[in-house]
Amino acid sequence: MSRARLVPAALAVAVVAAGCGAAQETPSGSNTDAGITIFNTEPENPLVPGNTTEVGGSRVLDAMFTGLVEYRAEDAQPVNAMAESIETTDSKVFTVKIKPGWTFHDGTPVTAKSFVDAWNWTAYGPNATQGASFFSQIEGFDEVHPDDPDGADGPQQAPTPAVKEMSGLKVDNDNQFTITLSEPFSVFPVTIGYEVFAPLPEAFFKDQKAFEAAPIGNGPFKFASRAVGTDIKLTRYDDYKGDDKPKFKDLTLKVYQSRESAYADLVANNLDFMEELPPNALAGKKYETDLGDRVVQRETLNMQTIAFPFYLPPYDNVELRRAISMAINREEITQRIFEGTRKPADGWVHPLMKGYKPGQCGDYCTFNEAKAKEAFAKSGYTGEIILLSNTDGGHQEWAEAVANSIKNTLGVEARFVPSTSFGEFRQKVNAHEMTGMYRAGWIADYPSIENWLTPLYRTGASSNDGLYSNPAFDAKLAEANRAPSEEKAIELYLEAERIMAPDVPTIPLWTQYTIAGKSDRLKVANLDPFRTLDLESVEVA
């Protein structure tokens, strides 16, 4: 593109747009050659899509890779990106056609093999990736990823798998591959927009170390340079074939030592975008005076709940769970503690999901003093109620308010017991060592109703830490998974949610509005439902 740099910016855009043959609208008055700087934290893992599940690395890889499907920023719905089509007749075998002509940043073509190889590598046990479990639905996963006989902490090693490739993945030709699942799963195509499903180029398999130092993707941005601990620089990939072409040139992801220092830079217009403002900016709505019309706000895909340890009496008592849920004044707490940046939840499915139905939790999620007392009397419990949470994520205030709300409504001793770190807290949750009900949160991995139910409430599911179990609910989920179409599946998932509701397996509290900020250089910058900057929307003045 050295030629383009010589001609004026507007002309350069015209050349690029014409070259790609797309009828792309040129944003009027935008600086398409500008560079922007956004907030980031230091990636905790090597920069490989299958091995990155935390935000610092995801922000980098998200911009660099385009998967089969991507989630629309407006409503989180999956749309085909690299996939031409994903077809199935039985929700078990999926035929994926990919768009021809795409290339990685090193010029090599993206083929069906790029996906199959990448998925096999991520799922292969000895590669020890963080994202391996996302492939567990594919046939043959058990063979490439055998369980450790005595758990991860035990002295024995997991047996080395005999095969390196999942039997459920078959390359048909350069532009087509087939996925066979071990069980029918109707929403599978929705799940594969997550970044661990990204394709990997040949170069990765030849020299992994070199790839980690300078990743090669197929997305709208390519890697330029990295100064560990300071920043990662990306630049627009001009041969990008996707529809989400960026309207600016360089993207710098700057590592900040603290959110507070980043916020100071944002206020001073030294930083262009920050997704989540620090607590000192949110307190008393200070950001409104600091940023004015530079505040960016939207409802995002996370929900706060209180989970019950079903292995610990009295929390296995259904009447008690109902009483507690009805004793929490969600409306008042969201207004008083969060100043309206949270919205009371009325079910277990997030309102932004396709097919969401309001009021699925019914009376059980509505504050009602009389009914709460009545249920409490029926439960026969009179002892103390304990609420546990970690406090390192700003959870103390609301947890205390919830405990007070329960205490005042039911006239029972209710106490908040803090735990200092998220890690320590998670460890106790996983080991089933909770001494009371506890905070749980969920951020969707992929935008489907299914993701709000199966992993959390199905018997034995990966994140069903409270050990809730309801055979009727499990059966309905299985039925929904086998459903021939997405619409039918949604209907059945909603039925499952209604079956679960009277059990109150967890207490839905509220969903969240994320408050972000932009510099006055950015004309447009939107958040997507996953709490990150929608890069496609950014326009620089």
Add this chain to the structure above:
Amino acid sequence: MGRYVLRRLLQMVPVFLGTTFLIYVMVWAVPGDPFEGKCGERDCPESYVSAMRERFNLDDPLLVQYAKYLGNLLRGDFGLTSSGLQVSDRIAATFPVTLKLALVALVVEAVIGITAGVVSGLRNRGFLDSLVLVSTLFLISIPVFVTGYVVQLVFGLQLGLISPTVTSPTIGNLVVPGFVLASLSMAYVARLSRASISENRRADYVRTALAKGLPPRRVVGVHLLRNSLIPVITFLGTDLGAFLGGAIVTEGIFNVPGVGGLVFRSILTKDGAMVTGVVTVLVLVYLLMTLLVDLLYAVLDPRIRYD
């Protein structure tokens, strides 16, 4: 002198072993699985956890783990972090930045602190003396993070005189954080040198020097100052060590990519290899700084001999 230095260097060995062992134990043997919560709200796959346990020798008994770590360390291998980065590279990248910051702070501290101390020490109970006493009291009573945020807010955001954070760690950009970092110690240095000056002012050798007819400038500058600076040098020396390790708050506020921030973030993300590596280096720096300070004594006061 040579024997003294050798003896001191040998003494460092047990200190080094003891401190690194304590750090190692504190980082890796604390209750709580270091890989818990690393994959977000969902659990890390077992294969990931066991691979990491293997990499950091967590399945061995503690003493064996430490011995292995020490063995690598003696060969100059600080190990890898969980993100696959060389710990030694990260130390090499961040240490010069913090060293620059610490030196800026040290210069600020020494120049302002000693000047204020000398001025007020020479004018006992005058206006300047009271001014120094009150202003140092003020500085001592404010924690560094308050000074930092106030400076950032007033000069960076409201007046717009400085950039609220450090964009690139050059000496010029580090002056403001250096000032903040030095503010507390500056007050101590001023008070320390004031006390020492006003005490030595009445000493026999000062009177003799004055009686010989030496100009007051020389009496103060050479005779008085040289003797009075001994306790101040001790303080400055150990303070440089403290700056190197304890700049966490200042580096956090002004976004300086130095050692402090590295340690802090590594603790938060439970990157044990990084924490032990950096703190081990800091222990060495501390040991060397105290040795340097002790040797400086002999330069300042020839009566002090190390044999």
